[in-house]
Amino acid sequence: MIRTRIAPSPTGEDLHIGNVYTALINYVFAKKNQGKFIIRIEDTDRTRLVPGSKERILASLKWLGINYDEGPDVGGPFAPYEQSKRLDLYKKYAQELVDKGAAYYCFCTPEILEQMRKDQQAKKELPHYDQRCKKLSKAQIKDKLEKKEKYVIRLAVPSEGTTTFNDLIRGEISFENKLIDDQVLLKSDGYPTYHLGVVVDDHLMEISHVIRAEEWISSTPKHVLLYKAFGWTLPVFAHGPILRNPDRSKLSKRKNPVWASWYREEGFLPEAILNYLALMGWSLPAQAGMPDGREIFTIKEMMKSFRLEDIKPVGPAFDLTKLLWMNGEYIRKTQNSKLKGQIYEFFNKRYSKEEIEKTLPLVKDRMKKLSEWESLTDFFRKAPTSYEIPVNKDHLKNVLTVLEKKDWSHEILEQTSRKVAEELKVKAGDLFMSIRIALTGKKATPPLFETMLVLEKEESLARLKRAVSL
Numbered sequence: 001m002i003r004t005r006i007a008p009s010p011t012g013e014d015l016h017i018g019n020v021y022t023a024l025i026n027y028v029f030a031k032k033n034q035g036k037f038i039i040r041i042e043d044t045d046r047t048r049l050v051p052g053s054k055e056r057i058l059a060s061l062k063w064l065g066i067n068y069d070e071g072p073d074v075g076g077p078f079a080p081y082e083q084s085k086r087l088d089l090y091k092k093y094a095q096e097l098v099d100k101g102a103a104y105y106c107f108c109t110p111e112i113l114e115q116m117r118k119d120q121q122a123k124k125e126l127p128h129y130d131q132r133c134k135k136l137s138k139a140q141i142k143d144k145l146e147k148k149e150k151y152v153i154r155l156a157v158p159s160e161g162t163t164t165f166n167d168l169i170r171g172e173i174s175f176e177n178k179l180i181d182d183q184v185l186l187k188s189d190g191y192p193t194y195h196l197g198v199v200v201d202d203h204l205m206e207i208s209h210v211i212r213a214e215e216w217i218s219s220t221p222k223h224v225l226l227y228k229a230f231g232w233t234l235p236v237f238a239h240g241p242i243l244r245n246p247d248r249s250k251l252s253k254r255k256n257p258v259w260a261s262w263y264r265e266e267g268f269l270p271e272a273i274l275n276y277l278a279l280m281g282w283s284l285p286a287q288a289g290m291p292d293g294r295e296i297f298t299i300k301e302m303m304k305s306f307r308l309e310d311i312k313p314v315g316p317a318f319d320l321t322k323l324l325w326m327n328g329e330y331i332r333k334t335q336n337s338k339l340k341g342q343i344y345e346f347f348n349k350r351y352s353k354e355e356i357e358k359t360l361p362l363v364k365d366r367m368k369k370l371s372e373w374e375s376l377t378d379f380f381r382k383a384p385t386s387y388e389i390p391v392n393k394d395h396l397k398n399v400l401t402v403l404e405k406k407d408w409s410h411e412i413l414e415q416t417s418r419k420v421a422e423e424l425k426v427k428a429g430d431l432f433m434s435i436r437i438a439l440t441g442k443k444a445t446p447p448l449f450e451t452m453l454v455l456e457k458e459e460s461l462a463r464l465k466r467a468v469s470l
């Protein structure tokens, strides 16, 4: 059984867009193979916890439509799915490693560690734990424990040899053991570090494939050593690309919005975000009757042909402009009836469905984000207070007198206006522009007569009158 997971830490505002990418490939891979996709919250770094982060992470996944089979709020056979609720387990497993001689107690105080770091710096050595507590005798340890001295538990990393693992995306990766620090596994506050927590939980939760971003590669040899020390079977490891800014640096808050909620609040559609992210390290192969390299596809289509080994280790830069373009394409692809509901919800029901329904067809082509519906249609709600260019009042007076007596239909409006232009001996386009400015204040608007129909007769005439009288 294929079982994948993401294990976000609730230390940021929300789900990071990089984690959305990782979630997507874990989800697609699991579902393609009739497997399960799991969410585990890794909340063991108590100093960096952000209140509400966990709830926002789960809400964002739901909004994106990345459905998980097991997780903190849905439970599952390996509950709880929050590490802070599993502390006894980590203690037990850390102790098991101590008993096996694969880990040891370390009583060094922060002051001792600081001095160690300074001494190593002076000797131009890389900072590392010098293993002094590894040499403590059983009696010394017993004595310190009895005196209630604070301790951590460290992994006893072999000082020679290499640790090697196979990465499904990158091939074989090796690290020299002498460069791996004796990693803290259990902290003095009783919480595990990431390394112990992730290995214990991935094992207990029967995760078959650990799929995560490349920034975790250097942690993997520590994990491999832990699996070996416990005598557990390794999962398959696959490290995908991290998302990068156009200058190739890691996607950062300074250069790009990174939180899923930002995209939601801006009016991006989940389908467009997922489609765009899918392209970050993968492309759609040719399918029956369809060319390959198509950029717009559904997640269902992605699932059909997705293989982890096809992910490229380095992805293209994350380009917000391209995502925006794609979002516009998705808006145009969405049926008006559905889009109407999305806009209604987006603006928290502030505008009536009727109003959205009437105006949407007129502005849909120009919308790149849901949020833009409001500004593109604001002139329907508010008469203009200024005009982008001056109007010809005489011409408008003529139009007004004629239109006052007419029924309000597209055909009548068009015929009448054209006739007035003929009589005035002006170009129809020029007259239409004056009418458009009088009604909306703007040069670029939806088609004129459609706009007049939505505004209706009374309001259109009132606006024309106002333009004439100013």
Ligand code: GLU
Residues within 6 Å of the ligand: 006, 007, 008, 009, 042, 194, 198, 211, 212, 216
């Ligand atoms: N807690 C880690 C994170 O914040 C999990 C990394 C992993 O997938 O192993 O992303």
